[in-house]
Amino acid sequence: MTDQPSLAIVLSVTSFGEADKIVTLYSREFGKITSIAKGAKRSKQRFVNKLEPFTCLEISCRPPKKGSLYFLSEADLVNAHLSLRTTYPRYVSATFINELVQRFSGEQDPDPAVFALLAWAFDSIEQEENPGKTTSLFLLRLLGICGYQPQLDHCGSCHKSIEQEAHFTLYPGNGTLFCGSCRRNIEGSSLSLTRQTLKFLHSGQQLQLRRLNRLQMSKATAYQALAVLFSYSRHILQQDIHSWEQLKKIAAPPSR
Ligand SMILES: [Zn+2]
Incomplete structure (x- = not known):
């Protein structure tokens, strides 16, 4: 299955293992989803300052073949809602x-x-x-x-x-x-x-x-x-x- 784009808002983020993050999002296309961002704790460029609660993102993600965990491949910042x-x-x-x-x-x-x-x-x-x-x-x-x-x-x-x-x-x-x-x-x-x-x-x-x-x-x-x-x-x-x-x-x- 190929990656699919959506606008999404980050609801919560937790660390997973050495390098990954589990990100719960409310996305326009898929609704509420739980996703894994592989290497998010290491790869500074791809996800830095993006996987934070309340942030609005343009994401690319791959729906799971089985189970419920999406694979988050890309995220571009739309609005950080920093305040x-x-x-x-x-x-x-x-x-x-x-x-x-x-x-x-x-x-x-x-x-x-x-x-x-x-x-x-x-x-x-x-x-x-x-x-x-x-x-x-x-x-x-x-x-x-x-x-x-x-x-x-x-x-x-x-x-x-x-x-x-x-x-x-x-x-x-x-x-x-x-x-x-x-x-x-x-x-x-x-x-x-x-x-x-x-x-x-x-x-x-x-x-x-x-x-x-x-x-x-x-x-x-x-x-x-x-x-x-x-x-x-x-x-x-x-x-x-x-x-x-x-x-x-x-x-x-x-x-x-
Ligand atoms: Zn009455």
Whole structure:
């Protein structure tokens, strides 16, 4: 089989033996793949500064004849996203996004929309000072792509619009929104959302990816959105997201 090109973003890198590296990538053509970069620890020219987390690459790789390990033959740098590794809040946001992509995507199950969203998120973190904004918009869109789009413009029971009431509640069990009167009939934990946060999230579902950054929101709104979407995601995944504790600290608004 011949080498095939793809755009790809590095999710993680580990050393393998004396000279090689194992690189997990999200590629546009093949989805999430694990690859081996032979001689990556020795050959300075071919892979130097390229096989780093969050880097966007143009790769050539050979799909495996058997098993799941791709052979990474070439990598050209498209965007190093250097500040995601050198600035702590950006590193934390990127790590969270990285972890969610890994949890939500299966191996070799390509979805160009996930690739585009990931590339958008890493570019956005470099330009945006509010970590809650990029991470909440990312999570919102990822949930939609993966088939878990929460419905955010009306009560899921009586269909009252978000324009008609100031506070709603989201049930992480099924991503359903309830108004104040309907939620009295529901058992289990829930998370409140103000109308302002819901409007922001609803716009975040509608806009084209390249326009998403135009949405303006306060740190408090972004954090409320992030915390609710995170709780819903955890319910879907039934797994801990390790980077959440760090992200929470940098995304939360200062307490009064
Ligand atoms: Zn209702």
